[in-house]
Amino acid sequence: MPELPEVETIARGLAARVTGDVVESVWLGQKKEPLKSPASDITTTLESSRIVAVRRMGKHIIFDLETNGVTPAPAKSRALHKKPQGSARRSNPSSPSMKQIAGAGACPARSQWIVHLGMTGRLQVCEPQAEVEKHTHAILRLSSGRELRFVDPRRFGRLSVAQAADFDAGGVEPLEVDLDRFLTLFRGRKTPIKSALLNQKLLRGVGNIYADESLFRAGIRPRRRASTTTREQLTRLFHAVKEVLKEAIALGGSSISDYVGAEGEEGFFQLQHRVYGREGEPCPLCKIGIKRVVIAGRSSHYCPRCQK
Numbered sequence: 001m002p003e004l005p006e007v008e009t010i011a012r013g014l015a016a017r018v019t020g021d022v023v024e025s026v027w028l029g030q031k032k033e034p035l036k037s038p039a040s041d042i043t044t045t046l047e048s049s050r051i052v053a054v055r056r057m058g059k060h061i062i063f064d065l066e067t068n069g070v071t072p073a074p075a076k077s078r079a080l081h082k083k084p085q086g087s088a089r090r091s092n093p094s095s096p097s098m099k100q101i102a103g104a105g106a107c108p109a110r111s112q113w114i115v116h117l118g119m120t121g122r123l124q125v126c127e128p129q130a131e132v133e134k135h136t137h138a139i140l141r142l143s144s145g146r147e148l149r150f151v152d153p154r155r156f157g158r159l160s161v162a163q164a165a166d167f168d169a170g171g172v173e174p175l176e177v178d179l180d181r182f183l184t185l186f187r188g189r190k191t192p193i194k195s196a197l198l199n200q201k202l203l204r205g206v207g208n209i210y211a212d213e214s215l216f217r218a219g220i221r222p223r224r225r226a227s228t229t230t231r232e233q234l235t236r237l238f239h240a241v242k243e244v245l246k247e248a249i250a251l252g253g254s255s256i257s258d259y260v261g262a263e264g265e266e267g268f269f270q271l272q273h274r275v276y277g278r279e280g281e282p283c284p285l286c287k288i289g290i291k292r293v294v295i296a297g298r299s300s301h302y303c304p305r306c307q308k
């Protein structure tokens with residue numbers, strides 16, 4: 001499952017490839033699960049929109065869209081609601097004449113396409129002749145001639161749109177939050193600090209691996225109640241969370257190729273884990289065995305000596 005650093009890497013890779021491109025037409029598959037917004041809303045919002053930015057918010061990928069005085073394409077191009085048939089689809093490209101330029105001075109309408117990759121979701125930027133993979137749920141044809149495809153075998157990923165660019169993922173951004181705000185997130189919470197770190201309503205985008213690694217660096221046991229952590233410990237945690245995420249982003253950022261993948265394949269999770277997944281192995285600081293406990297159904301790894 002992609003965590004914040006992977007999603008950040010993917011968003012940066014996409015931004016470099018599709019910023020400035022215009023969505024000419026959209027094909028959506030028949031499966032209902034990936035569509036969080038109605039299919040017609042997604043199609044109407046995306047078609048004829050220019051991608052002005054791609055960025056990460058929590059674990060969501062946000063495509064900021066602008067419809068700059070371009071009227072939406074007529075219904076004809078939206079009727080392509082079946083699986084494309086390879087050559088037949090290629091021989092019938094959407095005609096540029098379907099777009100009409102509205103009068104000068106039209107106000108750009110802003111909206112957003114929001115992609116959550118779930119467990120196995122991937123966004124591919126490819127040439128139209130590239131074979132359409134099984135489990136492809138959306139294809140955006142771009143004015144550059146390329147296609148942006150959403151592939152997701154397990155279908156936990158979600159596609160939605162927001163008008164007026166008002167999507168809010170909830171929680172605060174761990175890389176942007178300041179110390180004072182960070183401290184208030186944990187105040188009075190009787191849950192284990194690990195659960196609080198994973199609570200997406202508090203911090204958005206911190207997942208299991210990076211929570212364990214951050215707690216190790218901060219010297220805090222995962223089961224420790226959030227409300228009993230000291231200001232000093234939380235200050236260390238504040239820095240540790242940012243440090244771990246930034247290191248992982250720096251490592252992931254160099255691994256993206258033309259194929260934008262997100263299945264935890266090579267290139268991701270390159271960060272050298274100090275405790276995560278290392279039960280029984282020696283702690284890198286004190287050499288005693290790393291322990292594993294289950295907290296709220298999630299494996300948690302820690303050093304019983306270095307973490308209090």
Ligand SMILES: [Zn+2]
Pocket residue numbers: 283284285286287288303304305306307
């Ligand atoms: Zn240790």
